[in-house]
């Protein structure tokens with residue numbers, strides 16, 4: 629890796645290169661969507677991406693040559709963004725994946741838009757796990773995509789000095805995972821009856837009347853499904869599916885902080 633690294637936004641002329649990298653077997657091997665697609669299809673997707681102000685893509689150049697690319701797409705909840713990235717297939721293992729991840733996560737625009745970054749890696753994708761772990765991402769459980777086992781990652785970009793308090797109604801075994809996630813990320817704290825945000829998991833119920841509280845219910849089938857959100861301060865199209873409970877809670881907590889900061 630040289631000493632002249634530059635991160636820049638995607639431009640129209642990157643379309644072909646990003647396609648060539650994406651369909652290269654070395655990259656394709658680690659993509660959850662294994663379906664073959666034509667360049668025309670990619671070009672339409674790429675142009676839509678460039679014209680969509682809610683998404684952003686970056687290219688890393690080393691001495692003027694493109695060496696890695698990364699993109700940020702809105703994730704399930706407001707203020708949360710999903711990362712996808714790839715190094716040039718003939719340049720992997722040279723530090724470019726780590727560099728683009730670090731530089732892009734510190735980009736001003738990304739930090740203005742996102743309060744939480746999420747990503748998924750295949751369970752056997754060790755280089756990718758290594759770069760997320762070394763860049764400050766926390767593992768937030770597992771899941772499946774197209775029957776492929778995956779690990780989820782989250783990284784808060786801003787943590788409030790006064791973390792949100794959330795009261796959980798749940799089986800004890802789920803609470804353990806949630807408390808671990810909240811204490812490592814600092815996204816929120818498990819609260820008591822005075823907490824204004826209440827999250828019900830599975831079949832948990834309560835006889836108390838929660839008049840002014842914000843209420844959420846997360847259901848489970850294969851994934852964690854947010855199917856109820858009462859007094860949520862933003863727009864949501866329910867139900868919303870998450871890979872697992874920890875990721876759902878992380879995104880809910882982050883979106884509440886995000887919407888509070890937007891006001």
Ligand SMILES: CC(C)(COP(=O)(O)OP(=O)(O)OC[C@H]1O[C@@H](n2cnc3c(N)ncnc32)[C@H](O)[C@@H]1OP(=O)(O)O)[C@@H](O)C(=O)NCCC(=O)NCCS
Nearest residue numbers: 655658712713714715720721722723724725726754755756
């Ligand atoms: C994941 C990816 C972006 C990493 O980019 P990269 O430029 O190779 O990453 P880096 O060189 O910064 O770091 C990779 C690390 O994994 C290590 N590594 C490589 N192969 C490994 C293996 N089989 N087992 C364990 N570690 C491995 C490298 O040694 C390096 O660690 P080091 O810096 O301590 O030596 C790149 O491999 C890629 O494009 N993969 C295909 C697409 C993909 O998987 N995207 C991620 C899913 S979102």
